[in-house]
Amino acid sequence: MGARRHGGADDVLYPDARPGCRRRRGGGEVAVPAMTNGMPALPEGFRLHRYETIGSTNDEARRLAREGAAEGTLVWADAQEAGRGRRGRPWLSPLGNLYLSLVLRPDAPASRAPQLGFVTALALADALRLLAGTGLALSFKWPNDVLAGRAKLAGILLESEMAAGGGLDFVIVGVGVNLASAPRDLEYPAASLSDQGFPGITPASLLESFTEHFALWLECWRADGFVPVRAAWLNRAGGIGEAVRVRLETLTLEGRFLD
Template sequence: MSDTAETGVMVRSPDLPPWYRLVQLEVCGSTNDEAKALAQAGAPEGTLVRARRQEAGRGRRGRGWSSPEGNLYTSLVLRPGVPPVVAAQVSFVAALAVGQTVSDLVPGLARLKWPNDVLVDGAKIAGILLESEPAADGRVDWLVVGVGINVLHHPDAPGYPSCSLLSRGAVSPDPADVLARYAGHFQSWYNRWRAQGFAPVRAAWLNAAHGLGGPLTVRLAGESFAGRFVDLDDDGGLIVETTEGRRRVTAGDVFFG
């Protein structure tokens, strides 16, 4: 993908499907914040913000996201016109797209960790962050899908193994090529989700799920509990078998093994 001459201006990119409008930035605080501002100003679905570097990148629950130049940082504006519980399913759409992108480029099999991480050999290679704003009718007015993929670099945090495409065997990975692959996979899965609902997305996600059938610990705001990951429900909730029966988890931190 060639860079735009008008950095920060919404343009078509010849290496992305025509549905996308690319906003290319050299540096920003957070691509999600940039995309949210554009969405609030009326940007159409398919507006895609990419930055070479973020100065205030973040993941779930406001956690920092290391953002040196050489990785992929992008946020996509969507307007699916669905209730928030349905819009949350787009996290699984994005995970499938990222997983396929990673599998295109490295020999290791990408696995999908609930709710929004992509792993290779048990190490985190990508994360996903959804943010939205409600409309007056109770549906989402807009949805922003933030994706960060470790292309050339990965953080070294004790207790939280991570990796990059380069460290897992990708040959001279280019963030622009990674973006083009991700954009194609995402549009394909997003169109399928819009046409067929969550069922095919759920089936594909479970087929690539990390830890399915194995033990885990779930940490919620006020408690932690252990069990076994047995399923994903029709809304994307995690189903955990515990000694007291099955529990459905819609938010929380999950630790496998």
């Protein structure tokens, strides 16, 4: 996958990454989205599957991956009837928000697959900042959330499968972003871009910007490893030094979030 580039200072591309990541790209910046007939113009290597309503974009992406779909296959839906987050929790998916799942086939051990969640968070934050400007205060909450203030704006769900002969076959990167609305009465507060004073950002425009930034951060991860990705993620992480609680299938882990 590749991203379109336009002239500019080389520290625009990876503003929080270490220099090795920037030098490899050689400069440029991501363009402001320019859609055609309301459809996003995706970078080279992305293949869009568009749905009005679907059960789950992750389920559809997994089905396509099992049938041999190439890396960059992207499932986008206006609404989901059976969206889910971590540990299978329902993800409310009404019209007006962004729901997507992306097929990746990284040539990497399965132990590195979780790093793609950090790649995704960085790409999503860069895309939102490009569209909303600096007035939108974003941070990351480990392991899989993007926050606006201290409320959840977006969630990331990674699911993977191993090949029959061993090794990682594919990873599905699922993303849900609250644009027009956010669920209420949750254990953790949620927010939407509309709540934050940015009602004009559409799912299509965010999808285009996200794929541009994702292609760049994925290239950084592949070329330079996790070090620059980790540094950039930590630079935007919230709650460092604070107590954290992570609920797994059969137990709850508590500790302190350190870098």
